[in-house]
Amino acid sequence: MKSNFYICNNFGGNKVHSETILNLAQKYSDVNHYVFVPYNNKITLEKNFINSENLFVYYIYFYKFLKFFPLFKSFFIFFKILFKCKRDNIEWGNGKILAYTFWSDGIIALYFNLIFSTPFSVFVRVTDLSIFFKYGYHLRPLLYLIGKRSEYIYFPSLALKKNYLKYSFLNKSINKLCFMPNSLNxxxxxxxxxxxxxxxxxxxxxxxxxxxxxxxxxxxxxxxxxxxxxxxxxxxxxxxxxxxxxxxxxxxxxxxxxxxxxxxxxxxxxxxxxxxxxxxxxxxxxxxxxxxxxxxxxxxxxxxxxxxxxxxxxxxxxxxxxxxxxxxxxxxxxxxxxxxxxxxxxxxxxxxxxxxxxxxxxxxxxxxxxxx
CATH class of the missing domain: 3.40.50.2000 (Glycogen Phosphorylase B;)
Known part of the structure; x- marks a missing residue:
């Protein structure tokens, strides 16, 4: 069965994301929707509960110290997701991935794309611009690869898109760059x-x-x-x-x-x-x-x-x-x-x-x- 996958590390703290994913599950009711939520603070655990027959939320715990080692953190989360999918017979080959941040979620989507050829699209967030693009020099080859292999690069605001274009190492294909606002309740x-x-x-x-x-x-x-x-x-x-x-x-x-x-x-x-x-x-x-x-x-x-x-x-x-x-x-x-x-x-x-x-x-x- 075809599936849509969402990697969303801020799912627990943002009702906009949960509302959007629920609406997508209702629009595409003939497919299963799987949400993977990396987290390191139990306060956010199951904070945004959504109920739908074709929507399943998996919380992926990672150790807090891993946030200082972004590559190790991404591998850790990736293999935990793989384990849960194998346990529940979830197949990545026949689906699409939406990553809600360019680096933290996008890098995991890239791994699945490289291994299973799963198409993916990514969002650019303020944290991507202010931290990973600006200071993550050692991550830039992977950041370039995320942009190159993604189908679309979404921007919740035009300001983010304008700031994204300032970085020469990022993919700037006009056909990929799309304004995608958060929905107003x-x-x-x-x-x-x-x-x-x-x-x-x-x-x-x-x-x-x-x-x-x-x-x-x-x-x-x-x-x-x-x-x-x-x-x-x-x-x-x-x-x-x-x-x-x-x-x-x-x-x-x-x-x-x-x-x-x-x-x-x-x-x-x-x-x-x-x-x-x-x-x-x-x-x-x-x-x-x-x-x-x-x-x-x-x-x-x-x-x-x-x-x-x-x-x-x-x-x-x-x-x-x-x-x-x-x-x-x-x-x-x-x-x-x-x-x-x-x-x-x-x-x-x-x-x-x-x-x-x-x-x-x-x-x-x-x-x-x-x-x-």
């Missing part, structure tokens, strides 16, 4: 709102995301603090972590009364209301693959500010998304000041047209070039 498109910025009387700047150094919360606070010196008519809300996280990351002992902190919101309805009542989502991450929070916020009529050459940069030119230098406090502060008073309106049907590219139906159909 149907909830956001089914509840699409509209833009009417000036109708929001209580002005608010919002941050949504992990409370870590990459998300650049210190710069968010500094830019808003600078703006608050000249105007007092807005509030700032951080969503996604604790008060102590903010104090540590921003280097402060206390929080001003115009700043509020909200723990991570898992309920989409509650998050929807946060977006709708806010003027601006400010998330100037240093590194960002796509950034689903940007798309969620846009769908609810909220401006977004993101970092240049990261995330959704180059995707929109419609007046609701703006790119900044994530290290430039003055630039961010000035843009916030401008957007808080910007007269911008866009009806929900027009907004939905602009976001339909990210609908689950459209994204799944994009995969047909590879899986059909």
């Amino acid at each position: 149907d909830f956001w498109l089914n509840n699409i709102f509209h833009f009417n910025n000036l109708i929001k009387v209580n002005k608010k700047i919002l941050f949504v995301g992990s409370f870590d150094e990459n998300k650049n919360l210190n710069q968010v606070f500094k830019a808003c603090l600078s703006l608050h010196d000249s105007r007092k008519d807005f509030k700032l809300e951080f969503v996604g972590g604790s008060l102590n996280n903010i104090k540590t990351l921003c280097g402060i002992n206390s929080i001003p009364d115009w700043v509020s902190i909200t723990e991570k919101i898992n309920n989409k309805e509650d998050l929807l209301l946060k977006y709708r009542e806010s003027n601006i989502l400010l998330v100037p991450s240093f590194l960002e693959t796509l950034g689903m929070v940007y798309l969620e916020a846009i769908s609810q009529g909220c401006f977004v500010i993101h970092s240049k050459n990261q995330g959704i940069d180059y995707l929109f030119n419609d007046g609701f998304s703006y790119a900044v230098d994530p290290t430039n406090t003055q630039e961010i502060s000035c843009l916030l000041d401008k957007l808080l008073d910007k007269d911008f309106q866009l009806d929900s049907s027009s907004l939905k047209e602009k976001l339909n590219l990210f609908s689950s139906v459209n994204v799944i159909n994009l995969y047909s070039r590879f899986f059909d």
